[in-house]
Amino acid sequence: MSDRPDRFQALTAVAIAVTTALTALLALMQADAAGRDDRGNRDSKRYATEALGRQVAGDARTNYDYYSAFQAWNEYATLAEAARGRGDGHAARRFEKLQKSIEPLTPLLAPPYLDAAKHEADVARWEAETYVEQIAALREKYVAASGVKEAWDAKANTYIVHLTLMAVALALFGLSATLAGVGTRALFTAVAGVLVGVATLWAGLTWLAPVPDLREKKGAIEAYAKGAGLAHRERWDEAAQAYTEALGIAPDYVQALTSRAEAWTSLGKRAEAAADYEKALALGDGRAWVAGSLAWIQYEQGRFKEAVETNRKALERSPDELWIQFDLGLAQLAAGDLAGAQATYKAGAEQAARMVAEAKAARREAPSLVWESLEDAGQSLDGLIEVIDGDGAEPPKDKIAQAQAARAEAEKLLHTVKSLAVGLEYGGAPPAGSPSTGIGELRFAAAGAEEEAESFPDETPNVALRFDYQGLKDGQLVVIKVYLEGEEDPAWRFVGPWDQGAEGTAERPLAPAQGGSFVMPSGEYHVEVYVDGHLARRGSFEVAAAAAD
Amino acid sequence: MEPDVRQDAQEEGSSASLDKAVALLIAAATVVGAFFAWRSSVAGDAAGDADYAGLRAAVNVEETRATSAVNAYEHYAAFTAFHRQRELARLVDEDGGPARDAEEARELADASRGLFPARYVGRDGRYTLQAELGELWADAAREKDMSADSSFADADRLRTKSLGLLAAVSIAALALVFLTLVEPLGAALRYVNLGLGALCLLASLGVGVYFEVVAR
Numbered sequence: 057m058s059d060r061p062d063r064f065q066a067l068t069a070v071a072i073a074v075t076t077a078l079t080a081l082l083a084l085m086q087a088d089a090a091g092r093d094d095r096g097n098r099d100s101k102r103y104a105t106e107a108l109g110r111q112v113a114g115d116a117r118t119n120y121d122y123y124s125a126f127q128a129w130n131e132y133a134t135l136a137e138a139a140r141g142r143g144d145g146h147a148a149r150r151f152e153k154l155q156k157s158i159e160p161l162t163p164l165l166a167p168p169y170l171d172a173a174k175h176e177a178d179v180a181r182w183e184a185e186t187y188v189e190q191i192a193a194l195r196e197k198y199v200a201a202s203g204v205k206e207a208w209d210a211k212a213n214t215y216i217v218h219l220t221l222m223a224v225a226l227a228l229f230g231l232s233a234t235l236a237g238v239g240t241r242a243l244f245t246a247v248a249g250v251l252v253g254v255a256t257l258w259a260g261l262t263w264l265a266p267v268p269d270l271r272e273k274k275g276a277i278e279a280y281a282k283g284a285g286l287a288h289r290e291r292w293d294e295a296a297q298a299y300t301e302a303l304g305i306a307p308d309y310v311q312a313l314t315s316r317a318e319a320w321t322s323l324g325k326r327a328e329a330a331a332d333y334e335k336a337l338a339l340g341d342g343r344a345w346v347a348g349s350l351a352w353i354q355y356e357q358g359r360f361k362e363a364v365e366t367n368r369k370a371l372e373r374s375p376d377e378l379w380i381q382f383d384l385g386l387a388q389l390a391a392g393d394l395a396g397a398q399a400t401y402k403a404g405a406e407q408a409a410r411m412v413a414e415a416k417a418a419r420r421e422a423p424s425l426v427w428e429s430l431e432d433a434g435q436s437l438d439g440l441i442e443v444i445d446g447d448g449a450e451p452p453k454d455k456i457a458q459a460q461a462a463r464a465e466a467e468k469l470l471h472t473v474k475s476l477a478v479g480l481e482y483g484g485a486p487p488a489g490s491p492s493t494g495i496g497e498l499r500f501a502a503a504g505a506e507e508e509a510e511s512f513p514d515e516t517p518n519v520a521l522r523f524d525y526q527g528l529k530d531g532q533l534v535v536i537k538v539y540l541e542g543e544e545d546p547a548w549r550f551v552g553p554w555d556q557g558a559e560g561t562a563e564r565p566l567a568p569a570q571g572g573s574f575v576m577p578s579g580e581y582h583v584e585v586y587v588d589g590h591l592a593r594r595g596s597f598e599v600a601a602a603a604a605d
Numbered sequence: 606m607e608p609d610v611r612q613d614a615q616e617e618g619s620s621a622s623l624d625k626a627v628a629l630l631i632a633a634a635t636v637v638g639a640f641f642a643w644r645s646s647v648a649g650d651a652a653g654d655a656d657y658a659g660l661r662a663a664v665n666v667e668e669t670r671a672t673s674a675v676n677a678y679e680h681y682a683a684f685t686a687f688h689r690q691r692e693l694a695r696l697v698d699e700d701g702g703p704a705r706d707a708e709e710a711r712e713l714a715d716a717s718r719g720l721f722p723a724r725y726v727g728r729d730g731r732y733t734l735q736a737e738l739g740e741l742w743a744d745a746a747r748e749k750d751m752s753a754d755s756s757f758a759d760a761d762r763l764r765t766k767s768l769g770l771l772a773a774v775s776i777a778a779l780a781l782v783f784l785t786l787v788e789p790l791g792a793a794l795r796y797v798n799l800g801l802g803a804l805c806l807l808a809s810l811g812v813g814v815y816f817e818v819v820a821r
Contacts, residue, residue, distance in 0.1 A: 069789035073782035080775035087771050091652070091764045098656045098760070102663045102753065109667025113674035120678040124685050150696045157692045160731065161685060 065233060068245065072229045075252050079222040082259055086215035089208050092267075096205030103198035107191050114187030118179065121164040126177045129158045129165055133175050184285035192284035196277045196311060200270035207267040214262045221255035224248075268308075276306040283315060292322040310341045317349065326353045344374030351383055358455030360391035378408055378429035385469070386436050392457025394465050401469050404433070405476050405486065412480045422480070430477035435542060437470040471591050478535050479589030482551070487589025494527035494559075495585055498595025503565050514602045515575040518567045521583055523593065526559035535586040538566050541579045554587070578602065623787075627799065631784045634806050638777035641813040645770035652763035659756030665749040673741035677734055683720035684732040690714035691730075769816030773809045780805030 136151035159165040169178045228248035232241045270276055283298030299316035302309055317332035333350035347370030354363035367384035371377065385400035408426050415422040442448035444456060444463040456462055471491065479487035501508045503518035512519060521536065536550040547568055556562055566583065567576060578601040585593045694710035697703065725737045745751065783802035787795050 066789045066791065069786055073786050076782050077779050080778040084768070084771055084775050087649075088768055091649075091768060094653065094656060095761070095764070098660060098757070101660055102757075105660070105663050105667045109670040112671035116671075116674040116678045120682050120685075124682040128685060128689055146700055146702075150693075150700060150702075153696055154689065154692055157688070158685070161681075161688075 064241065068229055068233045071245070071249065071252075072226060075222060075226050075229060075248075078252065078256055079219060079226070082215055082219050082222060082255075085259065085263060086212055086219060089212035089215055093205055093208035093212050096201050096208055099201035100198050100205055103194045103201060107194035107198060110187055110191055110194065114183065114191070117186065118183055121162040121182065122177065122179050125158055125162040126164055126179075129155055130175055132158065133172075178289075180289040184288045188288045189281045189285035193277050193281035196280055197271055199311065200277070204267055204269045204271075211262055211265070211267070215259060218255040218259045218262070221251045225251040225255070270306055270309065273306040273309075276302045276309055276312070279305065280309065280312050280315070283312070283319070287315065287319060290322070292319040295319045296323065308339055310336050310339050313339070314341065314343075314346055314349075321349070321353065326357055329353055330357070342373055344370045344377050344380060346370075347373065348377060348380040348383060351380070351387065355383065355387050355390065356450040358390075358452040360387050360451070360455065360457075363387035364391060364393075376407070376411075378404055378411075378425060379432055381407065382429060382433035382436065382473075386433075386440065389462050389465060389469070390440060390451060390456050392462065394458070394461060397465065397469070401433075401472065404429075405472065408476060409480060409486050412484055416484050427477060427481065430473055430480075431544075433473045434470055434477070437466045437473065440466050441470070474584065474591045475586065475589055478586045478591070482533060482535065483589055489588065489590075491590035491592060494525050495587065495592040496524035498523050498583055498585065498593050500583075500595070500597040509597070511598045511600065512576070514578060514600050516599055517575055518565045519576055519581070519597065519599070520563050520565050521585075521595075522561060522563045523585065524559075524561050525556075528554050528556075528558055528587065530555050530557065532588050533586075535589075536564070536566075537584045537586070539582040539584075540577060542582075623795070623799070627784055627787050627802075630799075630802055630806060631781060634777050634780040634784060634802070634809070637806065637809055637813065638774050638781070641770045641773040641777065641809070641817075644813070644817055645767045645774060648763045648767035648770060652760045652767060655756050655760035655763055658750065659753045659760060662750045662753035662756055665745065666751050666753060669742060669745035669749070669751065673738055673745070677737045677741065680721035680725070680737065681732055681734050683717050684726070687714050687717035687721070688730075688732075690717065766816050770813055773813030773816065776805050776809035776812060780809060 132151045132155035136148045136155060139145075139147035139151060164170065164177050164179070164182050169182050170176075171178070225248040228244045228251070232244035232248065235241045235244065279298050279302035283295045283302065286292075286295035286298055296316050296319040299312045299319060302312040303316070306312070313332045313336040317329040317336070320326070320329035320332065330350060330353045333346055333353070336346055337350065347366050351363045351366035351370060354360075354366055364384060364387045367380055367387060370380045371384065374380070381400060381404040385397045385404060388394075388400055389397035408430060411426050412422040439448055439450075440456075441463055443451060443453050444459045444466075446453070453459065475487050475491070479485060499508045499522045500510065500512075501520050501522060502512055502516055503520050508522065530553070532554040534550070534552060534554045537544050538548040539545075548566060550564065566581075567574065576599045578599045580596065580598050582594065582596045584591060690710045690713040694707045694714060697707040697710065721732070722737065725733045727733050750756075780802045783798045783805060787798045787802070790798060
């Protein structure tokens with residue numbers, strides 16, 4: 057017998073050797089990827105921990121600066137002013153000295169944060185400069201490190217698949233050397249060869265796949281954090297510029313895109329905001345609020361069909377987002393799909409009722425987003441009605457399909473949504489029965505005056521609500537909500553059982569008991585009266601602003 | 606016939622020596638690979654431990670930062686209440702105001718006096734908040750590990766070491782491959798494979814020793 061091995065065995069030996077070498081290399085790559093995965097994981101946890109610590113410390117500091125030091129300073133300023141007003145110079149000087157003695161306690165009570173003339177402290181600037189920017193940077197680093205961790209984790213796991221394929225290939229090569237049949241040998245060798253080829257090619261592609269790390273794009277996170285600080289101070293123009301700077305360094309920086317879109321929205325630049333949201337979504341941003349925000353801009357621009365589609369996509373990502381559900385209904389309404397809008401609002405109302413019932417069953421408070429979503433839904437419907445009536449600009453009236461039919465439907469939905477909110481809040485369920493029609497038109501008069509009006513002068517101490525009623529029963533739950541410039545002040549809300557008999561004229565001051573110097577803040581007021589959860593009547597009046605000096 | 610027999614015997618002797626050399630080298634490559642695999646595993650494990658220690662230190666740092674700030678600013682708020690009443694009493698006295706008002710303010714100041722550590726109030730009557738924060742930090746640093754950076758640096762160094770040692774194992778594996786191929790590929794490539802195998806073994810040793818000893 058010759059000492060020279062046969063050709064097949066020699067080739068198999070070479071194949072096994074090459075496969076082993078490749079496997080060793082793959083093992084090295086897998087270990088490297090796993091190590092980078094561990095480092096990303098560690099970094100993300102570190103950033104999250106640091107952000108939390110700095111947030112707590114920053115809040116503790118600001119709480120002191122504002123609620124202890126500034127409040128004391130402001131209290132002395134008010135007392136000094138009052139003392140001067142009553143001609144007590146001694147007391148005024150004493151309070152001024154006390155005020156001065158507080159000032160060294162915190163930098164918040166010095167320029168550039170304090171506006172002594174206006175008795176205002178720029179807390180937002182103070183927070184932004186002391187910790188908000190730092191925390192924004194840490195959060196971005198956390199997100200970046202998490203992304204890096206996930207990418208290397210995926211690579212490490214993929215290399216394990218390659219290693220498994222290599223192991224199978226090695227086994228097949230080994231078996232082929234022991235087999236007698238030429239055909240079977242060839243088959244085993246071929247399959248093993250294919251496995252090695254596939255694993256090698258796949259591993260090469262995996263190795264070549266880039267792992268983007270935002271932290272390596274020097275200046276991007278820093279610029280973003282600066283923008284976050286400016287946004288915290290509501291300096292939207294400068295914030296947008298900072299985000300633009302971040303995007304100049306990292307054009308695919310999704311968080312900078314969505315934050316800039318928010319800044320554009322606050323500046324009223326809807327087209328720019330929509331473009332940023334669209335780009336963020338195209339880059340794979342899966343957050344429902346991003347799609348929901350884009351849909352809202354599309355609605356405001358009169359692009360109702362696109363808004364419907366975008367809202368639907370947002371709901372696919374996050375079906376429980378009540379506000380998106382109601383925005384979808386609103387867009388359908390404006391697009392002329394009245395039946396679709398009815399169905400969507402009905403689904404939203406059922407979802408809200410379900411969320412409240414679940415919370416109640418679990419003896420928890422319902423999530424605040426339920427009330428916020430219902431409140432927003434009511435405001436949006438109000439806004440649509442105003443546009444159709446010619447009192448609003450967005451969405452463009454000429455783009456609303458079947459405007460009058462939409463208006464009528466919006467009125468009905470508005471009553472449903474508002475009644476649902478009150479019914480859920482006070483009864484835990486949608487209001488039962490039919491709406492009360494026994495409340496007459498809401499009228500307003502300066503407190504103590506007979507004469508009714510829709511507009512009141514500056515410094516009106518209080519305004520009384522008057523209405524005629526009939527068919528009411530004592531014990532029925534009555535809720536009166538007062539909105540100033542679209543925002544309800546919960547301190548002004550009246551909730552209580554009806555105790556004024558079946559019919560008559562009711563009168564009630566709107567502002568709760570205030571001090572002697574209290575006057576109604578100027579602005580547009582809306583008042584809503586609910587009986588047993590049903591919205592029974594709405595009315596509005598205005599308090600004029602003080603004339604400029 | 607005699608010279609042929611001698612030649613065969615010589616070839617046989619040479620082949621046996623080669624076989625012995627290959628066997629020894631395979632054994633050496635296996636031992637070297639196994640040794641560096643063990644060292645790599647130890648370094649990898651230590652890297653994980655150092656990461657954990659670093660994270661624990663980071664948690665300690667942030668816990669200290671948060672609790673120190675909460676406690677120190679609570680004290681500072683109590684001091685502020687004390688300061689307000691103390692100043693009021695002083696000003697009432699200075700103005701010749703009602704003695705009862707001054708007394709009342711002093712009593713209120715006294716009520717706040719126990720709510721903050723008096724040692725942080727300086728001679729100028731100001732509260733040295735930074736001193737309190739600094740002391741709280743120093744106390745925590747004495748009791749807990751607060752050096753996350755050095756632990757993370759250790760972890761990175763150990764991870765590099767582990768990977769370097771794994772590279773040495775891979776090179777040893779490559780040496781085994783070449784040494785295994787000495788026989789199957791026939792006489793023509795015998796010495797090439799033997800040379801490459803030996804070279805890889807030496808390289809493996811070099812890389813391994815570098816990461817184990819030099820780049821500690």
